Amino acid sequence: MHLTSRSWVTACLIAGIAVLGLPVAAQAATKTVSLGTTAAAQKGLQNLGADSNDFFPHGVTIHQGDSVKFVPSGFHTFDFPAKGGTVLPLLTGNGKVSGSADAAGAPFWFNGQDALGFNPALLPGLYGKKVAYDGSKRLESGLPLANKPKPILVTFKKAGSFTYYCDVHPGMKGVVTVKAKRARIPTAAQDKATLKAQVAKVISSAKAVAKTTVPANTVSVGASGASGVEAYAFFPSTLTVAAGTTVTFKMSAKSLEVHTATTGPGDPEKDPSSYLGKIAASLNSPAFDPAAVYPSDVPPAPAALSPTLHGNGFWNSGGLDNVAASPLPASNQVTFAAAGTYQFYCMIHPFMHGTVVVQ
Ligand SMILES: [Cu+2]
Incomplete structure (x- = not known):
């Protein structure tokens, strides 16, 4: 097989680019985050009677303009507050309790207290929708009250580190790190290993908790x-x-x-x-x-x-x-x-x- 010197140069350039992994064509990509445990985690946790209130993976790194597909699993939300903001409360008062009595007919002490229910701000959901986030205003998934809520696709417009929270489980949080288009980010294989390590940690934690x-x-x-x-x-x-x-x-x-x-x-x-x-x-x-x-x-x-x-x-x-x-x-x-x-x-x-x- 005969190659001209010019095609050798071309071939070497192409091979070099492939080896270096340079972003020759930085297409917008999508990574997946589970709002709650993945099937693999659930399999390991079910005989321990346990679950994990976390996002899987807990952290994800993408390029600016890429998307994250948030897949509902369990009773969780995602809440990206506007920069410097806080999460929405899960429960709010709607009037006062009245006429609540026990089985003997005696009024309960909590008549006159706030009548609690889910925060109405958490009721409209983004399930099945495609939305964008740039940090300027809150992006909140809503409660997954539908029978089989569909994933939400979020496109990240700005570079930065964005922490998000579950409104149902205060303290449950995840991070989306958005890097400039040409920055190095973890490969699919690296992401898979990160997720696997999180699942292994959760299962060993659940074994300790069982005792x-x-x-x-x-x-x-x-x-x-x-x-x-x-x-x-x-x-x-x-x-x-x-x-x-x-x-x-x-x-x-x-x-x-x-x-x-x-x-x-x-x-x-x-x-x-x-x-x-x-x-x-x-x-x-x-x-x-x-x-x-x-x-x-x-x-x-x-x-x-x-x-x-x-x-x-x-x-x-x-x-x-x-x-x-x-x-x-x-x-x-x-x-x-x-x-x-x-x-x-x-x-x-x-x-x-x-x-x-x-x-
Ligand atoms: Cu309980």
């Missing part, structure tokens, strides 16, 4: 660890105490979740028409049942729980979280005044349950 232990007369409502990991269970799953014991239900230190510890008639997971089932189901509607989010009894004095409290043995810790800025406390206490077996559920995650045996 959570708590002090005496304490129940950890959920348990959490590094990499946004949350185990959706009560620790211990069964606590045995003597009648008259006061038990503390508390959030774990790193949790980004909101949970409740609630006992009363019915299984909110298996029987949505039961007393607890109706209260839990109200959290999927625009107006929450205040009995789902407020403590059943005026804090902080522990209520005396027996099968006749509130006429039917109802007691709710109310929403608990670990966020300093939130109005919710991180723990609540109840005194077990009568022997028996008390089944507890989380009204937000009804598949979470724990038992307290009182002797």
Whole structure:
């Protein structure tokens, strides 16, 4: 095969460009971020009863003019505030609670408090849309309330580092780094390795969280660890105490979740028409049942729980979280005044349950 000197030069130039990886044709590209765990992460987490409140990958680097495809997974949002801004609150008050009574007909203490619901600003969603972001004003995905919400494609117009947040889990955040068109960014293979490492970290964190232990007369409502990991269970799953014991239900230190510890008639997971089932189901509607989010009894004095409290043995810790800025406390206490077996559920995650045996 005969090549002229000129074609040798051309061939070497082309080969050289290929080897150096110079951006000969910088086409706009798209990288993918999962709003919550990927299928690979879920596979490793499911037998640990855990999930990770994080974006996968946590950080992504693209060229200016490129796009990120945000794929919904779990109950999360993305919120890119305008430069220097803060995230939107998840819950807002809409009027005041009135006429809320227990099973015995006695008014609950929280009549007159704010009637809470999802922030209306989070209701319109961008799912299925193509949008642009340049940092000048907020870009917010909205809550994924539809049955199968579609991905959102965001084109990044300006170079910079953009941190975004989940409005549902304060503290859950990710970063999109946008570099100039000719800057070096990670390859697809490097991105794949980064994602794989994040999944491995999450699974090892979940294994550690599964071994959570708590002090005496304490129940950890959920348990959490590094990499946004949350185990959706009560620790211990069964606590045995003597009648008259006061038990503390508390959030774990790193949790980004909101949970409740609630006992009363019915299984909110298996029987949505039961007393607890109706209260839990109200959290999927625009107006929450205040009995789902407020403590059943005026804090902080522990209520005396027996099968006749509130006429039917109802007691709710109310929403608990670990966020300093939130109005919710991180723990609540109840005194077990009568022997028996008390089944507890989380009204937000009804598949979470724990038992307290009182002797
Ligand atoms: Cu929960």
